[in-house]
Amino acid sequence: MPVTCQQTYFANQRCHYLTYADEPYCRWHKVIRDVRKRYEKTPGMSQINMYMAGACLFMVAVSFSKFGLNPHYIWGLAIAYLLPWACIAFADGMIIRDYPLSQFALWGKLLAFGLAISSITGLAFALALAADKEAGEILIRGMGIGQYKNLVKYGPPVLAILIALLSFVLTERLLGEVLLVENSSLGCIIGLAALGIVVVVLWPMLSGLVSDIDLGGSEAKESGGDEAKSTLLDYEWYELLAAYVVGWIAGVMVNNSMRQSRLGEWAYRRTQGMSMLSCALLPGLALYLTRYVLTELKAEGIFPLILMTGFAAALFCVAATQWIIGRAYS
Amino acid sequence: MYDYIEPVKEAEGGGPGTEILKSYTYFLFIAAYGAFFWFARQDIKKGGPRHLTDALGIETNTWIIIYLIAAGFVFGIPQGLVAGLYYQYTGQRFENDRLGFAKSGGVDICFWSAFFVFLIVLYLFTYVVPPLWFGNARPFVIFFFSLAGSLILASKLARRVFTALYGPPRFRSR
Numbered sequence: 463m464p465v466t467c468q469q470t471y472f473a474n475q476r477c478h479y480l481t482y483a484d485e486p487y488c489r490w491h492k493v494i495r496d497v498r499k500r501y502e503k504t505p506g507m508s509q510i511n512m513y514m515a516g517a518c519l520f521m522v523a524v525s526f527s528k529f530g531l532n533p534h535y536i537w538g539l540a541i542a543y544l545l546p547w548a549c550i551a552f553a554d555g556m557i558i559r560d561y562p563l564s565q566f567a568l569w570g571k572l573l574a575f576g577l578a579i580s581s582i583t584g585l586a587f588a589l590a591l592a593a594d595k596e597a598g599e600i601l602i603r604g605m606g607i608g609q610y611k612n613l614v615k616y617g618p619p620v621l622a623i624l625i626a627l628l629s630f631v632l633t634e635r636l637l638g639e640v641l642l643v644e645n646s647s648l649g650c651i652i653g654l655a656a657l658g659i660v661v662v663v664l665w666p667m668l669s670g671l672v673s674d675i676d677l678g679g680s681e682a683k684e685s686g687g688d689e690a691k692s693t694l695l696d697y698e699w700y701e702l703l704a705a706y707v708v709g710w711i712a713g714v715m716v717n718n719s720m721r722q723s724r725l726g727e728w729a730y731r732r733t734q735g736m737s738m739l740s741c742a743l744l745p746g747l748a749l750y751l752t753r754y755v756l757t758e759l760k761a762e763g764i765f766p767l768i769l770m771t772g773f774a775a776a777l778f779c780v781a782a783t784q785w786i787i788g789r790a791y792s
Numbered sequence: 793m794y795d796y797i798e799p800v801k802e803a804e805g806g807g808p809g810t811e812i813l814k815s816y817t818y819f820l821f822i823a824a825y826g827a828f829f830w831f832a833r834q835d836i837k838k839g840g841p842r843h844l845t846d847a848l849g850i851e852t853n854t855w856i857i858i859y860l861i862a863a864g865f866v867f868g869i870p871q872g873l874v875a876g877l878y879y880q881y882t883g884q885r886f887e888n889d890r891l892g893f894a895k896s897g898g899v900d901i902c903f904w905s906a907f908f909v910f911l912i913v914l915y916l917f918t919y920v921v922p923p924l925w926f927g928n929a930r931p932f933v934i935f936f937f938s939l940a941g942s943l944i945l946a947s948k949l950a951r952r953v954f955t956a957l958y959g960p961p962r963f964r965s966r
Contacts, residue, residue: 472957509819516823523827552820559816561895562957 467491472562479567482642489642490570494557496639497573501558503723511555518548528604536597537604539590542583543625549576550632570640577636584629585655591622592662598622612759626659627781634788701764702749708768709745709775716779717741721787729790740782748774799883800958806890814891815899824907825864832860847918849930859931866938867906870946874898877947880961881954896957901949906942913937 467477467488479488487495501507522544529537553573556564591598598618599608607613630653637643697705717737721730752770756762812818835844836853850856875886878893886893893899913934926933954961 472959474959475956512817513819513823516820516827520823520827520830523831527831555820556816561816561897563816563895563897563953 469565469567471565477567488567489640490567490574492642493570493573493640494565494567497554497557498560500724501554505558508555508558511551511558515548515551515555518544518551522548532600532604534597534600536590536594536601539583539587540601543580543587546576546578546580546583549573550580574636574640577632577640581629581632581636584625584632585659588622588626588629588656588659589662591618591625592659616755616759622662623660624777626656630656631781631784634785638788697753697764697767701767704764705752705768705771706745706749709748709771710741712772712776713741713745713779716776717783717786720780720783724787725790733786733790736786737783740786741779744778744782745771745775748778797883797962800962801882801884801889801892803884803889804891804895805888806892806894808890811886811890811894811899814894815903816894816897817900817904821903828907828911829860832856843918844914846923847914847930848934849923849926849928863910863935863938866910866935866942867903869939870902870906870942871899873943874902874946874950877950877954877961880963881958883963897953898950901946901953902942905945905949906938909941909945910938913941 465481467479467481468486469477469488469491471477477488477491479490481487482489482492485492522541525537525540525544529541549572553569553576556569557573558564591601595618598621599614601621602608602614602617607617633653717740721733721737725733749767749771752767752774756766756770759766806814815821832844834840836842836856844856844860845851848856848859850859875893875898878889878896878898879885882889882892882896884892886898917930917934
């Protein structure tokens with residue numbers, strides 16, 4: 463016998479959707495309750511999400527005006543990516559408030575719509591930024607920061623990597639929170655696509671470095687020429703160790719705070735091992751990549767190394783912890 | 793003798809300003825207002841399209857900014873009307889139930905209806921209403937139309953939302 467959702471509203475009204483599986487609530491109210499549970503220790507995130515929604519809508523408006531001046535497809539992709547992001551942030555903000563108007567199933571639907579669209583358009587946007595240098599340059603110049611040459615050069619690839627990783631995180635959220643699917647192959651496919659975009663972005667740098675290290679150096683030595691290609695910046699071992707330690711501290715802080723705020727005690731303990739592993743490995747990866755980036759930027763000294771390693775390690779750990787939390791109860 | 797009707801809900805209290813700080817979209821107000829001023833600055837800067845000059849009929853940048861800040865006060869005016877409607881539906885006065893008013897979406901309805909109506913009126917005066925109409929009274933006419941439009945929109949929205957939350961109105965207006 464079909465049972466309707468147990469969610470009640472004011473004025474003796476109630477939700478008319480059927481319950482989901484063995485739950486007392488429909489799919490949309492289960493989504494709402496799960497989101498609220500995730501943020502129960504950080505109610506201030508409601509207004510942060512509202513601000514994010516405002517920022518996304520502002521960027522959509524700017525993209526529209528830029529599209530009017532220079533009709534390039536990258537602005538269309540930016541709008542298609544940012545508008546669903548605004549929907550996600552707005553729905554999250556409304557749901558976390560837990561007020562009378564937050565109870566309607568509409569917010570769950572808006573969240574699902576935003577997650578579904580932005581995870582797909584995010585991949586397209588990241589791919590466009592990774593593959594089309596002109597589009598990336600137009601985007602950066604359109605943002606009014608075209609006078610910084612390094613930003614024009616490195617901005618689009620960095621944005622592409624960030625957006626690809628975010629798309630993966632959004633897909634995981636869509637599968638776990640909205641579609642209520644565990645161990646879906648769709649997550650793996652999107653993950654591989656995101657990884658592919660990261661490789662596309664990093665490939666010129668990686669291939670250039672490989673040729674620098676293996677072939678360029680030896681050929682220059684053999685020929686005895688002075689035109690040795692640029693190699694990695696040189697650091698003392700204690701400088702590298704300091705950068706790694708800072709990256710590790712940043713990673714552990716991010717990991718701990720995210721798990722403490724979102725997981726119960728049992729799940730927190732269960733994810734300890736994976737967290738320790740990711741916090742140990744990811745600062746190393748961050749340090750490795752940071753050296754190449756700083757070499758390209760010609761930024762010498764220990765402070766850029768420490769700062770950038772810490773920042774990169776924190777970012778990697780956010781992505782890794784998100785993934786760990788998603789699997790905590792599976 | 794008259795019949796006493798129990799209020800639909802209990803008063804939740806809250807000091808002055810609570811209704812704004814505890815509203816649903818408080819930070820979105822700030823972002824929207826900031827974005828509005830950013831676009832206004834882009835419009836009136838040197839070499840900008842100066843649509844605001846066309847709309848308002850004001851030449852100097854300083855007076856345009858002063859007008860836009862002053863027009864911001866229009867966003868708070870529908871609150872009195874919506875607070876009156878809130879009493880009709882719940883039996884609670886706004887002064888005693890600021891938190892409940894915020895939770896019912898009263899502040900958000902006031903701000904967003906005024907903000908959207910103001911933007912629409914500005915758009916119409918830029919592209920539709922001929923620049924010679926209303927002469928020097930143009931800024932005041934825009935203000936008047938924004939106010940009237942926002943009151944109508946806020947009233948309609950508030951009735952709809954409050955009916956969904958609390959059922960039909962049961963209390964006579966203050």
